[in-house]
Structures are given as C-alpha cells and as structure tokens.
Amino acid sequence: MRPDPSPHPPAAAHVALLVNTHALPPLSYLVPPKLRRGVTTGSVVVVRLSGRPRLGVVVGLLPEGDERAREEILRVMESLRLPSTTLKLCLRVCEEAAAPPAPVLRAALPPGLGIAGYRVLESPAGWPWRPGELVSCAAARRALGAGLREAEAAGLLEPVPSLPEPDTVELAVITAAPEPDLSRAPRQRALLEALRRRGGRWRVDELLREASASRSSLRALVARGTVRLLRTPEPPPLLKGLDSEEPERAAADAARRVPEGGGWLWRAPARTHPAAAAALAAAAVSAGRQALILLPEMEMTELFVERIRRVLPKNASVAAYHAGMGRARSALYGAAMAGRLDVLVGTRSAALIPLGRPRPLLCVVDEPNEAHRAEPGYEGVPLHVREIALQRAAVEGGGALFLARCPSLVLYGRPGVHEIPPPPEPRWPAVRIVDMRGAGSPLSRTALEACRRALGGGGRVGVVGNRLGYATSMVCGGCGAALRCPRCDLALTVLADGLSCPRCGRREPTRERCPECGSGRLGPAGLAVGRLRQELSRSLSADNTGLLAGGRNLRADEAPVVVGTPHPVLSRRWDCVILPDADHLLLASPAGARERAFRLLHRAAEVARRLLIIQTRHPEDPVLRAAVDDDYPSFARAELGRLRALGYPPFGGLVAITLRGSEEEVRRAVESWVRPALQPGVELWGPVPAPPADGPYAWRLLLRSRERAAAARAGRLVAGRLARAGRMSVRVEVDPEEV
DNA sequence: AGCACGCCGACT
DNA sequence: GTCGGCGTGCTC
Secondary structure, rough: OOOOOOOOOOOEEEEEEOOOOOOOEEEEEOOOOOHOOOOOOOEEEEEEEOOEEEEEEEEEOOOOOOOOOOOOOOEEEEEEEHHHHHHHHHHHHHHHHOOOOOHHHOOOOOOOEEEEEEOOOOOOOOOOOOOEEEEEEHHHHHHOOOHHHHHHHHOOEEEEEEOOOOOOEEEOOOOOOOOOOOOHHHHHHHHHHHHHOOOOOOEEEHHHOOOOOOOHHHHHHHOOOOOOEEEEEEOOOOOOOOOOOOOHHHHHHHHOOOHEEEEEOOOHHHHHHHHHHHHHHHHHOOOOOOEEEEOOHHHHHHHHHHHHHOOOOOOEEEEOOOOOOOOOHHHHHHHHOOOOOOEEEEEEHHHHOOEEEEEEEOEEOOHHHHHHHOOOOOOOOOOOHHHHHHHHHHHHHEEEEEEEEOOHHHHHOOOEEEEEEEOOOOOOOOEEEEOOOOOOOOOOHHHHHHHHHOOOOOEEEEEEOOOOOOOOOOEEEOOOEOOOOOOOOOEOOOOOEEOOOOOOEEEOOOOOOOOOOOOOOOOEOOOOOOHHHHHHHHHHHHEEEEEEEEOOEOOOOOOEEEOOOOOHOOOOOEEEEOOOOOOOHHHOOOOOOOHHHHHHHHHHHHHHHEEEEEEEOOOOOHHHHHHHHOHHHHHHHHHHHHHHHOOOOOOOEEEEEEEOOOOOHHHHHHHHHHHHHHOOOOEEEEEOOOOOHHHHOOEEEEEEEOOOOHHHHHHHHHHHHHHHHOOOEEEEEEEEOOO
C-alpha cells in the first residue's frame, strides 16, 4: 500500500513494539532519510530494543524529532501496512481492553509475522556463512554470542522481517508447440484432452486425479514440449457462491437495516442464526461491501459457510478463517485486506482483520457467549467481540448485527444500539412450576411421573443438576450454618472424597460435627448431579438413568432419563427437561448471576420439546417468570434498573485484575502500587482468591467506576505499574463475566 | 573476597 | 519481554 504523501517527512516515529507487556509504552525512534518516504502510521518496522531487533508498528509521526529517540528504524516492511482505520480501531481497543498494544496489533496483522533471522551482508574470515545467506536468530546468537550486537552495528548482519510464504501448487500449462502425434499414446491423449477441457491450465494434483492418469504420462507430455509445468503460490481457499436459494425472509428484512451503520440487535433464536448471518452476507455483497461473520466456536464455521454460500451470487466468495489452517490463513488475510474476498467467517481471532473495501458489515453470532472473549493471559485480545464489533462499526462506518434471543444486558442496555423487532418464538414447551415449599423429598411427584413416563417409553428426560459432586453444601440441622471455606467464606461443595471450595478449589476433609454449634446433624443440601442420580434411581427403582457430566458420558445417548450438569444437558434436545433446584440459580447474589440464571432457564425451555418442569420455593420470582414466558424485555428492564442503581456495567466500568503470588506478596503490591495510583471515583475491592482455574496462588482485584472509560484507564495504569514493579503475572479483564 | 539470588528499573 | 545493576547474605 502506498504511504500517504506528507509535506513534512517525519524525523522520528512512535513505535508500538510487538512485545507483550504492560510495561512498555510506544517508544520514539529516528527515521533515517532513506526510509522517510516509506514510514507512515501503520507501517510495520524493525527497530532495536536493548540491542535486539524487534518488530513494531508506527503509531505516530514526529516531524520535529524527540530527544529520547537515539536509535534508528532499521527496516520497513514495504508489503505490509495497517490501514489508518484499522490502526485507529486497534488503539481504541487497547484503551478499552486496558490491554498492551502487542496482542491487539497482532490480531490485526497477518498470522506468522515475525523476524525470520539475519541476512549476512558481509562475512569476515572465520564466519560459517556466505554473504546473502539467511541465518536464524538462534543460530546467529549461538555462533557469535556477544559478538552478534557488534556484527550488527558494523553492518555485517541485517535483521529480516518475514511473513509465512504461501504453499505453492504445481500447474500444468499447454504450450504453443504444434500438437504431437498421440495416436499411439492413448493415456497422454486423454490427459491432454482433460487439460484442454479445463482451459489448458490446471493444477497437476487435480488434473491427474480427474484423468486417472499417472505422473509418467504427464512427464512424457512435458518431454514432448506439449505441456509445461510451473509452480505458483497456492490461491487462498475461497469458496464461490452457489446462488441456489433466497435469503430467509424475516432475516433479510432484519439484515436490510444494518448497512446504515451502527449497532443492531436482532433477538432471534439460535437455530435461525445461520440464516440471519447468510442474509447479512447477501446484503453486504449486494451493496458491494464485505462481511465479517464472527462465531463463538470454531466448530460452527462449516455450517455457516455452507449456509452463506447458498445465498451468495456465483461471482461472490466466502472463506473460513481460523487457527489450524496454517499458511492458507495468511493468504486469506491478503485477500481480505485487498478487498478480493466478500465474506469472511471466523472466530474472535478474525475480529480485527483489515478489510479492504469501505464500511464492512459485521455479524456477531450468539452474542452473550463468553467464548467471544480470549481469556486474559492467553493469546488474543482479552475483550469481548461485542465491544470490538461496536468499535469497529463506529470507526469504519459499517454496521454490526448482533444475534441472540437473550443478549447480554451490557449490549441490550447500551445506548445507541438499535433493536430490530424480533421474530416470534414458535416452539415453546408446556411449563410446570412446582412449588417445593414444605416438600419433604427433593423430587416432586410431577418430576417423578415425567421420569416414569420416560422409562415406559414416553420420550426422553434431561435432568439438570447444579454442579458436579454430591451436594452443593453441608448444612447443619441444628443451627442452619453451612460449612464454609476459611479463605473465601463461600459454602463448600460436597464431593465424593471430601469438601471443596467452588472459588479457590481448596480441599477440606468432611466433618462430623458443626463447627458453629457442635451439633452432629450435618447433612447435604442442594442437588448436585451425584445426589440427584441416587435419588432418581431409588425413587424410580430403576438403574437406567444415564449420567452426563464433566466429559464423562455414561449411556447418555440411550438412557431414557439422563442427569448432568447444565452445559452438556442443555446442549441437547429432550422431550422433557427437569430443573430440580432452580433456587440455587435464583438466589445467587453476585452481579451477573441473575443474567446467567435467566439464560439457563430460558435455554432449558428452548431445548424441551414438550414439557419443562421447574422445582422452586420461589414460584413467583420475576426472573423465573420472565424466562419461562420467553419475556426477555421485562427481565432486562428490571435487571437494568438494578444494575443502574449499583453502578454496574453497562452503567459503569468494572475491571478485574488477576495477580499471581502469595497473599503476602499480592497485598504488598496492592498497597505500594495499586492504591496510590487510583484516581478519585475509582473504587478498589479485594484482593480475593481467584477462581480455581487460576491456580492456588491467584488473587483478584476489582476496579469500579461510574464511568466506563475511567475504569479502563485505571486498569491500564495499574497494570502498567504492576508490570514494571515486579515479575508478578498481571491479567486484566474489562467487564468480567463473574464478579 | 567471591558468587548466587532476588528485587527493581531501563529499554526509545 | 529481557537484561543488567545492585544489595543481601552465604561460603571458601
């Protein structure tokens, strides 16, 4: 791409290094005269940091120079430059995610970009390399050790940035030579015919397969001079439209609004999402724009690509983009950036890919899904794709369509996001809410009858336990207290071999006596999967209840009654779904828990074909009522009111910071680095032990502010201080799901 | 004195 | 992220 002509060539540039740390701000480098024309914002450059070559992106130009800039930019990658809209988008995403620039810029750059090694420019006596040779960084370091820096400074070696080379394919081409006499060579004749039918130029692998010919026949044709072989880069794996059906009517009506720009929400049920994404893709193509379809999981791509192909015209193209496609991904990047590709279907790793044509349309499928966010500490941008899509629509002027029957409240409550009238939900089961007040046994007669009908061949039943293990807590029959984790003060879960804290994972032995009152009447409370299964087997005098939990899958595909944790049970369809302990969901207090409860209850109704049975001691709970009535708006109105009063997102900013280290270390770091850095209006909570996935020595801080931007700013500041202060691992998450 | 280790800031 | 300086504390 040609750089913007500038009347004043830059003397220095701000470079964001592709080094993943909160501790490095963009640094200033001198622009040597010979690179002045090549360096603009968005340029990918090689610079030296502490003597080592590093890749970076130019994020600003300084016409006057900067006294801190002493090192020069060593090289510019001529073939690659981030468009100014993409760069602007990346910088906004960094701010909003409180993330260092590196992972965000990486997401917008082609995969596999790196420093390939050193080119040998001059080779003094004793060096094992010849001039012109490419030596890997590791090999150069091994051979030269400390001499590497001097060799580089002396201009003997030059760092070389690189992109992965596309795979090549072998093509067979018919030459202009006169046709030879093939009357006695039937195989060569058939091969030549097949090649001619394909226009005289075709991939060798496919040609040989289609003509069922061998390589030797082809070699013979080459020897005659009739065919010539050549190697070209493999074209990106684009699929052409099939033009075989019209976009679905309601989806097309919804998609028509999006090209105006801004954020659009369509509360469509999950099974209609492929049709909706296809309609959006068709709308984009008919307007001459590109579309980017963002899915929460890689497994969904094929389904969406096929559905989109069917509605696209034959001259339009669609491609899948995800990890695990190797070097083809970088060819697709090139096609997307050049505007040669119409529709890209990918996961969050595709969210920031530059698209060459103006005002692309975005579609975020299953918006509330948390898989749309990279977990902080792992590769990727730790910001939900919803936020990236909203920023992208704002910066590029395209539009973003969000698909979810029950969107996140953070999106639904966001000013400026327009709702498209939702389609009706035609499939809805009968719902029985069973009032469990005063009930003696954990399973009601209604629930047991449904299971008996299933055992008698009347359809299949899915029973949702609230977690793995035997019970959610041990409660004292004398004083009513639950056994709690000494660290986190949460009720301990009962597992087969002891007690466990649901937050920090700490294990405790089972007890005989209540530590509060000394009574021996400690008993299990709450219906976890193990206990439910035991109760069911006993009450039904049947052994054929399946278990579906935590990866183990015991006869779950045949058993008439299956017990499991929410995720595996609710990702299948059942004739009847039973939620034996809805109170466990409804009474959970942390922010975000009610939203999860609503979505889980709603999901249970979606996957139940005929009947949904809910056992509760709170049959009038508004969250429960709204969920079983498929009434998201009234749930959202009530819940948004509560969130507004509490100053929670979307009405305020919340940032979670996870630190690894001993309690002592973490407390010290918080007092010396975090608290002094806080601006007025930003509250600090914690540290509290972090969820078990983060290991035994992880602690969590929460920063909260009435203003979204202020919380993110505080997150950046604190992360920077902590990263500079020590080697503690620091992870920052904006709008964390769980609080 | 000699060195291993951990803390902490610099790196442009 | 990566390096190197410097202070602490231990060993020969």
